[in-house]
Each structure stands twice: as C-alpha cells, then as structure tokens.
Amino acid sequence: MSAESPEPASAEEQKEMEDKVISPEKVEEAKLKARYPHLGQKPGGSDFLRKRLQKGQKYFDSGDYNMAKAKMKNKQLPTAAPDKTEVTGDHIPTPQDLPQRKPSLVASKLAG
Amino acid sequence: MIPGFGSLMQDVLWCFSQVKGTIDIGVTEADIISTVEFNHTGELLATGDKGGRVVIFQREQESKNQPHRRGEYNVYSTFQSHEPEFDYLKSLEIEEKINKIRWLPQQNAAYFLLSTNDKTVKLWKVSERDKRPEGYNLKDEDGRLRDPSMITMLRVPVLRPMDLMVEATPRRVFANAHTYHINSISVNSDYETYMSADDLRINLWNFEITNQSFNIVDIKPANMEELTEVITAAEFHPHHCNTFVYSSSKGTIRLCDMRTSALCDRHAKFFEEPEDPSNRSFFSEIISSISDVKFSHSGRYIMTRDYLTVKVWDLNMENRPIETYQVHDYLRSKLCSLYENDCIFDKFECVWNGSDSVIMTGSYNNFFRMFDRNTKRDVTLEASRENSKPRAILKPRKVCVGGKRRKDEISVDSLDFSKKILHTAWHPSENIIAVAATNNLYIFQDKVN
Numbered sequence: 001m002s003a004e005s006p007e008p009a010s011a012e013e014q015k016e017m018e019d020k021v022i023s024p025e026k027v028e029e030a031k032l033k034a035r036y037p038h039l040g041q042k043p044g045g046s047d048f049l050r051k052r053l054q055k056g057q058k059y060f061d062s063g064d065y066n067m068a069k070a071k072m073k074n075k076q077l078p079t080a081a082p083d084k085t086e087v088t089g090d091h092i093p094t095p096q097d098l099p100q101r102k103p104s105l106v107a108s109k110l111a112g
Numbered sequence: 113m114i115p116g117f118g119s120l121m122q123d124v125l126w127c128f129s130q131v132k133g134t135i136d137i138g139v140t141e142a143d144i145i146s147t148v149e150f151n152h153t154g155e156l157l158a159t160g161d162k163g164g165r166v167v168i169f170q171r172e173q174e175s176k177n178q179p180h181r182r183g184e185y186n187v188y189s190t191f192q193s194h195e196p197e198f199d200y201l202k203s204l205e206i207e208e209k210i211n212k213i214r215w216l217p218q219q220n221a222a223y224f225l226l227s228t229n230d231k232t233v234k235l236w237k238v239s240e241r242d243k244r245p246e247g248y249n250l251k252d253e254d255g256r257l258r259d260p261s262m263i264t265m266l267r268v269p270v271l272r273p274m275d276l277m278v279e280a281t282p283r284r285v286f287a288n289a290h291t292y293h294i295n296s297i298s299v300n301s302d303y304e305t306y307m308s309a310d311d312l313r314i315n316l317w318n319f320e321i322t323n324q325s326f327n328i329v330d331i332k333p334a335n336m337e338e339l340t341e342v343i344t345a346a347e348f349h350p351h352h353c354n355t356f357v358y359s360s361s362k363g364t365i366r367l368c369d370m371r372t373s374a375l376c377d378r379h380a381k382f383f384e385e386p387e388d389p390s391n392r393s394f395f396s397e398i399i400s401s402i403s404d405v406k407f408s409h410s411g412r413y414i415m416t417r418d419y420l421t422v423k424v425w426d427l428n429m430e431n432r433p434i435e436t437y438q439v440h441d442y443l444r445s446k447l448c449s450l451y452e453n454d455c456i457f458d459k460f461e462c463v464w465n466g467s468d469s470v471i472m473t474g475s476y477n478n479f480f481r482m483f484d485r486n487t488k489r490d491v492t493l494e495a496s497r498e499n500s501k502p503r504a505i506l507k508p509r510k511v512c513v514g515g516k517r518r519k520d521e522i523s524v525d526s527l528d529f530s531k532k533i534l535h536t537a538w539h540p541s542e543n544i545i546a547v548a549a550t551n552n553l554y555i556f557q558d559k560v561n
Contacts, residue, residue: 023391023393024444024445024447025391025393025395025396025444025447026393027445028393028395028444028445028446028447028448029393029394029395029447029448031448032394032447032448032451032452033394035448035452039394048361048398049311049339049340049341049342049361050336050339052311052342053292053293053311053312053339053342055293057203057204057205062200106142106163107165107190108143108159108161108163108165108167108190109133109134109143109551110132110133110143110145110159110161110167110187110190110553111167111187111190112134
C-alpha cells in the first residue's frame, strides 16, 4: 500500500487518503467491521475482559466423567478427538480427552 | 554520576556479549522465556519460562588478565519452580508458566527470590554449599549405619571442602489467595512484606506467614456484568513502604497509600491522559491498556507501557504524562490484522536504566527500543544470531513506513510478528541489558575501549 509516483487519484482513493490522514485507526476499524459485522458494540469492554478472566477454563464434571468412564468399559473405546485441548460443555470428557499435564522434567535449554 | 556509566545514549555503543538457549527450527513452548530480572547488585540474572523452570546466571568475577572481557554470565542454578496443576473444583487448568520473578535484597550469604505463576507465589532460597562434614561415628562415608559394637574409638567429625554445590529450596509457598490470574508481584521496601496482584484484587503478604494475606485492593463489581476494567500491573514505591501503584486495562494508573485505610479501593492519586473523543475507535481502549508500570529508581516518576507507546508520568502531575515515546507507531495502520492474530493483546514490559535517564522496551521482529530522556534521542536495536560475534557492535535498525525503502531498512509488512521482545532487564548500575527473544536470552553490554 505504499504510495508510488504521483498519479491522478480517483475520488475513492482520495477519500481513503483523507481518511488515512485523519486517522489510520478509523480505517482499520472500518476494515474490521467489514470482516466481522457482528462484532460487539462495546469495544474493549466486557467481552475481552471476561475472556481474559476465564483463561484456563476447562469444562470438567467429575460425575459425568466417571459415568462416561463406566460406560466406556462396555463399549469400544472411541478414537481420541483430534483436538485434545478443546473440551467444552456439550462433550463429556473421557480420560483420553483430558490434556496430559505433565511437568517439564527436562532441564531448561538456557542452562545447557 | 557513576563512573563509567554513560548517561547520554550517543556515548553508548551497544555490543553483543552472550546468547543463551538453542537455535531450534521449532520452538518448544516450555522454552519460551516469560520473565527476566537482575538482582539488586546485578550479580545474578534470573529467567523464568513457560515450562515453570527458573534459570539463574551469575556474573563471573572480572579478571585483571582479561580486562576486555567484562564479567560474563554463567549458569549458577536451575530448578523447577512451578508445575502444571488442574483445579478440579473450578475446572481450571493452572499453567506452570512463571509470570514474574522478583529478587529480595541480599541479607546473608543466601539469595532469595519470589517466583509466581497464575495462582501461587513461592519464595525460593538459593544457597551455596562448599563444605561437608566427614568422620561421623555412627555412619560410614556412604551413609550406611555402622554396627555400634564395632566402634572402639570416638572421633570428632570435621568439615572438609567439597565441590561447590548450589541448591535451591522452596522456603515458603503462598497459595490459594487468588481467584484470578496473578500478573504482578512486588517486594516492599520494608523487606518484610510483598504484594501480589491479579486481574481484580491485590493482596499484601508477610514473608513469614503463608496462611494469611491482607486484601488491599478489590475492584470486583458486585455484578460481573458491570465489569469494565481489570488490574494489569502493580508495584510498590521503591522507598515509601506505604505507597504503591496499579495500572488498568483502561489506561489509567492509581496510586494508593496504605496508611489511609485497610482497603485501598479509593486511590490517593489517579493518573489519566485525557483522550480526544473524535479520535476514538474500536481499538482505542485495547491499545490504551497498560501492560506494565514501573517506578523510576528515584521514586519520583512512573513509566507505563501501552500497545504503541511508553509514557513517563511525574507523581506530582496526574492529568497527563510528562513524556510520551512512540515505540512503533507504524502499527497503527495494521491494527485490524493485529487484532485478528491477537498480537494487539501482547503485553510488553518496560525498564529504566540505573540512573533513570534511559528507558527501554521491546517490539516485534526481535527489535527493542531505547529512549534517552535527556537528549530525546532513540534507537532501535535487534536481538539476532546474525549479530552475535563477540563484542560486535549492534547496528541501529530502521523500519520504513512507506515510499522508498532504503537498503538497510525493513518494511512494516516484512516484520515478523511472531518474534516479539516482551521481556527485558537492565543491570541496576551498569550498561548491561538482558533481552528475552522467545526461547533465547541475549546479553548486551556497552563497548569497553
């Protein structure tokens, strides 16, 4: 988008350049709204903050988990879900689905 | 003026000194450095990573034989500080990533530091052992018990030298005090207390007491639907043990005085720069969110970092900063893509040099920026393996915004946004800086003649 040698600009380009002069942020905002028309009306507000506060949330119900585990014994074990990290409300997690959270027993490479 | 410590940036030529870490094609997530901190003398440099590990480097004694080699930093100790956990009660995965490390001032032969992940703060003691007792009566040298009936003589055990061993032991674990994610810890100047801050609350701890902490700030609204801002960083004043500041996602800073009340929900000072409402856009609030706040060593100023700028505030003036520095303003016309790839939420830190005359912060493409507050000059440098010959002088880098790109410049569209310098540290009294570039730690020093 770098300006090339001066050429007579169309009316559209002129307006765009004017907008850029006024505020590149507003141009970017227009781009974003064009791609995501349903983006929340309250920018930077509760949506972002709630997402931030909920970091790390995995949906796990020990009752459902144990019942699913019991049911599994009678059935063929299904193949593990391709995406092991997303375990959300609808899907009852099974032992295979829970992410393996093992500590790093390997020493840091900075100490090598 | 401290001898040998140039306060004018034009006098300082930064040179490559060391780089730690490996050159891997794919970076293991656990190796990503998440915090870097010098101790109060600059003798030790600690790093924490996403895998919950801490590595401490120690500066070697400068030898008179090699005056050109300023003391290099070598590995002193490394340990696993935090491990991943799963809170079954709240269905929360707790990352082992070390968010912050803060050193305690040294009071005896051992070193102490605080390290924290999202939920738990730990006090670690790092001590040296270079002697061991030998000549026990009831045990032999391998530790096996001797048959008492075979012992005919009594001897006094003696301490004999052994190879230096550095051990790290967790001395205190401060747990279960934070519902939300800890973003900051700060040691108080009284050396008896420290604070830990999460998104909505700040707690005050005594180092000796792990089963209690005082809540000193609580901004959680009664109805979470009304939540409009979160705490992003907090720090104690370097000299006044009653004073601290905390920053918010709305670009404001509050200074609180613990003498006024037990719960410091009402600030003593409120720092906010007025915004021109006609300039407001969807991105305004996001890019105004403060990612780091640091007191100057003098205690007179605070520095804040938001997405595009670094600002210096005078504690005596609340209505606007006294200085504003553009870190990478060319990103303003890239905000849409930076929002889509989440880079707009990157949390950059900022640091002061020892004399508070120069400030430094990171950017993308492994670039980092320094601003001299006196001369108003700034420089962009790069942490890269290409400039890693010993004592090679770092060449200033320049980003070209539009129009003709000069030979040495890089265009905005060519910047690598996956190479972000979020964490840097400046030696307390010398021109030595540590720069964390993803999984590598670079150490730069100024040129020694």
